[in-house]
Amino acid sequence: MSTAVDDELWSAIGDPIRRTMIDLLLSDGPGTATSLSRRLPVTRQAVSKHLAVLDRVGLIHAEPAGRERHYQVDEAQLARAVAQLSAVGSTWDARLRRIKRIAETVERHRTDNAGS
Amino acid sequence: MSTAVDDELWSAIGDPIRRTMIDLLLSDGPGTATSLSRRLPVTRQAVSKHLAVLDRVGLIHAEPAGRERHYQVDEAQLARAVAQLSAVGSTWDARLRRIKRIAETVERHRTDNAGS
DNA sequence: AACCTTTCGCAACCTTTGGTTGCACTCAAC
DNA sequence: GTTGAGTGCAACCAAAGGTTGCGAAAGGTT
Numbered sequence: 182m183s184t185a186v187d188d189e190l191w192s193a194i195g196d197p198i199r200r201t202m203i204d205l206l207l208s209d210g211p212g213t214a215t216s217l218s219r220r221l222p223v224t225r226q227a228v229s230k231h232l233a234v235l236d237r238v239g240l241i242h243a244e245p246a247g248r249e250r251h252y253q254v255d256e257a258q259l260a261r262a263v264a265q266l267s268a269v270g271s272t273w274d275a276r277l278r279r280i281k282r283i284a285e286t287v288e289r290h291r292t293d294n295a296g297s
Numbered sequence: 298m299s300t301a302v303d304d305e306l307w308s309a310i311g312d313p314i315r316r317t318m319i320d321l322l323l324s325d326g327p328g329t330a331t332s333l334s335r336r337l338p339v340t341r342q343a344v345s346k347h348l349a350v351l352d353r354v355g356l357i358h359a360e361p362a363g364r365e366r367h368y369q370v371d372e373a374q375l376a377r378a379v380a381q382l383s384a385v386g387s388t389w390d391a392r393l394r395r396i397k398r399i400a401e402t403v404e405r406h407r408t409d410n411a412g413s
Numbered sequence: 414a415a416c417c418t419t420t421c422g423c424a425a426c427c428t429t430t431g432g433t434t435g436c437a438c439t440c441a442a443c
Numbered sequence: 444g445t446t447g448a449g450t451g452c453a454a455c456c457a458a459a460g461g462t463t464g465c466g467a468a469a470g471g472t473t
Contacts, residue, residue: 414473415472415473416472418471418472419468420467420470421469422465422468423465424463425462425464425465426461426463427462428460428462429458429460430457430460431456431457431458431459433456433457434454435454435455436451436453437451437452438451439448440447440448440449441446441447442446442447442448443444443446
């Protein structure tokens with residue numbers, strides 16, 4: 182079912198700050214801990230820790246540039262994460278549909294017998 | 298963008314144990330803290346805490362039955378959560394496609410000028 | 414060269430969260 | 444009524460997210 186790698190991916194994108202960080206890196210291009218912290222409600226150090234988490238699971242990677250570290254999204258890894266999301270989503274969706282179908286069948290039987 | 302309610306939903310389904318619990322409740326039907334804990338690698342008390350979290354965000358609801366508490370998935374809320382998942386997924390997907398398209402355009406320009 | 418500014422990384426500390434053990438309570442069944 | 448299964452509550456622990464404070468390195472200025 183769910184592997185340890187997948188769980189790390191989930192917990193990585195489960196955090197709202199980290200999700201916003203990915204959004205920012207995607208919309209504004211590569212950024213540093215300092216530049217990101219200016220657009221987030223937490224300190225640079227907190228952002229730095231989040232960047233480390235995202236880096237560890239491979240969703241982003243850093244590129245040293247002088248005294249700065251430019252982070253950017255790893256497209257292939259993010260695509261994998263998106264696939265994970267939609268996989269779980271469609272699994273739950275399928276089960277919901279099945280449950281709904283069964284419930285409707287039961288309801289149909291019940292109303293059929295109600296006339297007796 | 299992301300509301301506090303959405304963040305709670307995300308963190309609720311971000312936990313691998315809680316995701317598995319939802320899976321179990323969907324596949325096996327309603328269950329109790331004890332029945333779920335028998336199929337999970339954590340104690341009943343931990344399961345109970347997770348159930349409280351899922352209950353608080355409305356993904357499941359309890360139905361007292363004698364000395365037991367039967368929990369089951371709230372289909373409408375889970376459907377909402379699935380919609381959230383696919384929304385974020387498609388947003389990222391769209392941005393990845395845009396980036397890729399731009400990169401290809403740049404590459405085309407580069408190779409066009411390479412012959413000069 | 415000396416200085417100042419910006420950015421970063423590390424360490425200490427606090428709070429919340431996920432997990433455990435232990436205990437008391439309730440309800441069904443015998 | 445006693446016993447057993449299921450629950451809830453409290454205390455305690457470890458890990459995660461967040462903060463402040465400080466020292467080091469790279470870049471710009473004079």
